[in-house]
Amino acid sequence: MVRSHLPGRLRIKGEELKSRVFLERIKSYLLNMKGVLKVEGNPGVGSLLVIYDENLLESNKLFEWLSLEKREAFKKYTFEERGLSLPSSLSRLKPINMGMLLGLLVSLAGLIFNHIGLHLWGGVVFLIFLSAHVYKYRNTLLWR
Secondary structure, three states: OEEEEEOOEEEEEOHHHHOHHHHHHHHHHHHOOOOEEEEEEEOOOOEEEEEEOOOOOOHHHHHHHHOHHHHHHHHHHHHHHOOOOOOOOOOOOOHHHHHHHHHHHHHHHHHHOOOHHHHHHHHHHHHHHHHHHHHHOHHHHOOO
16 A cells, blocks of 8 residues: 655555565565665564656556555465475474474473483583574664
8 A cells, every 4th residue: 555655756555564584585576676775674564665766667567566455466476386286384383493393392302211321412502593593683672
């Protein structure tokens, strides 16, 4: 949905723009379009700001591409292009999250079976993946 439009500046909002991966795909595509000068996304609120040269790019073409139908087609195309189907809830987990889950399960198994070494190693694995997770999302986690 178009939130604001001035010559050379367009802001749209949409639920699918809250996905960082999807937002990055759209940003990289738009930056390769002739006339697009700058693209900024905010996944927190699901918005996309496009700064463009109105002499090189007609706003109608930009509106057409950024319409909901085109964004949905783009999302489906990228999944099909990569040979992916919609994943189950477990396969959707990211590798870092899977590592944390594995570490937690191994640590709990060590507790249940009274094996202190297994419990400690599971805890160490969990902490390693947790620190990688915190580092990866440090900008999201920090208060501003």
